[in-house]
Amino acid sequence: MAPPGCFPGRYSPTYRSSDPRRCVPNPSSRILEDASLMCNSWSPRHNGDIFSGLNDGLLSRAEALAAVDIGKHQSGPQPGPPLPQLKHDMVYHHGVGGPPPHNARPHQMGHHGMEGLDMLDPLTSSSMTTLAPMGEAAPPHHQLHGYGAMNHVMNHHHHTGGLGHAPPAHLGHPAAALHPDTDTDPRELEAFAERFKQRRIKLGVTQADVGKALANLKLPGVGALSQSTICRFESLTLSHNNMIALKPILQAWLEEAEAQAKNKRRDPDAPSVLPAGEKKRKRTSIAAPEKRSLEAYFAVQPRPSGEKIAAIAEKLDLKKNVVRVWFCNQRQKQKRMKFAAQH
DNA sequence: ATGCATGAGGG
DNA sequence: CCTCATGCATA
Numbered sequence: 001m002a003p004p005g006c007f008p009g010r011y012s013p014t015y016r017s018s019d020p021r022r023c024v025p026n027p028s029s030r031i032l033e034d035a036s037l038m039c040n041s042w043s044p045r046h047n048g049d050i051f052s053g054l055n056d057g058l059l060s061r062a063e064a065l066a067a068v069d070i071g072k073h074q075s076g077p078q079p080g081p082p083l084p085q086l087k088h089d090m091v092y093h094h095g096v097g098g099p100p101p102h103n104a105r106p107h108q109m110g111h112h113g114m115e116g117l118d119m120l121d122p123l124t125s126s127s128m129t130t131l132a133p134m135g136e137a138a139p140p141h142h143q144l145h146g147y148g149a150m151n152h153v154m155n156h157h158h159h160t161g162g163l164g165h166a167p168p169a170h171l172g173h174p175a176a177a178l179h180p181d182t183d184t185d186p187r188e189l190e191a192f193a194e195r196f197k198q199r200r201i202k203l204g205v206t207q208a209d210v211g212k213a214l215a216n217l218k219l220p221g222v223g224a225l226s227q228s229t230i231c232r233f234e235s236l237t238l239s240h241n242n243m244i245a246l247k248p249i250l251q252a253w254l255e256e257a258e259a260q261a262k263n264k265r266r267d268p269d270a271p272s273v274l275p276a277g278e279k280k281r282k283r284t285s286i287a288a289p290e291k292r293s294l295e296a297y298f299a300v301q302p303r304p305s306g307e308k309i310a311a312i313a314e315k316l317d318l319k320k321n322v323v324r325v326w327f328c329n330q331r332q333k334q335k336r337m338k339f340a341a342q343h
Numbered sequence: 344a345t346g347c348a349t350g351a352g353g354g
Numbered sequence: 355c356c357t358c359a360t361g362c363a364t365a
Contacts (some may be wrong), residue, residue, distance in 0.1 A: 226361050231344060242359060283347050283363050306355075324355085325348060332358070 184339065189243045190236060196250055197234040205259055207231050210253060217253050236337045243337055286326065290316045294323070298330050 071260070077143060182188055208227035215224040225246075232238045233246050293316055297304065303328065304312065313320040 157344080225348065228345080228361055229359080235344075239358070281348070281362055285346080330355075
């Protein structure tokens, strides 16, 4: 059972469903107040604002001042909401102009001679019967992707730009023509992601299906993945390293799936046993005004100290941890791919 | 498709 | 506490 590569259990039901977190931070009163003070009466949906551009800068400064201010007293000017709800998602311009961090992928999966396709062989479609979207016999539990462990290992390559960076740490296989440069090339990844999605759809498989099916590809250390991850892979909203690590796996699945599709090897079977209801994790929803403030702070100080975070949290009426996590997630976004990479 | 969250691993 | 890979919940 335990997939060979099963790693240290990575699941611990630590949900606090009764957490105060579930409540949406204070709604309006305060916010309106702030907005008024800021003399900004923008309209969320009506953002054809010509002001956004310059206000943006002002806002940042205002917030910067406020940030300093909160250390003393908390009665300073508040978040001005000039910025349109821009997709702050990846508007960053990662200065990756030069040295693409070609980190090695984990040896565990490095054996994927995939492109060389020297692995899809004997039992192509015999042993694995659930690559295609079909009823799941019985999902063990929650998926354990004993895959993360290795990612961490590989991530410590320090993809700092421009230093006399080390050589492509891929294992030198006898005749295995591994092409680190090709594998790590953002262009290639982008192209693959596109192809992958296209073909996946052609197979009539959903992102979630792919995620689950991955577990059926008994690749060492490779478990199931969520719809989220598959989606992010397709949309390139993963870190460069993550993309590189996942590519071989998804490619393996794709080839397998297509092979099986050819053989029409499927059985009309059982309805999946939907897992019993578990604890529901609640998501905090940070209101737009607060979010704008956070973004403004982030613009001037992406990595506020613990105290700073606490201050910001108090000012915005959010829990410190929520703010901390928000900053963490924000930093992660900046590191994601998409068009961010050198282009 | 994405926002907020968890947890491993490293300081 | 951070970074990263990932996931649940949700818009």
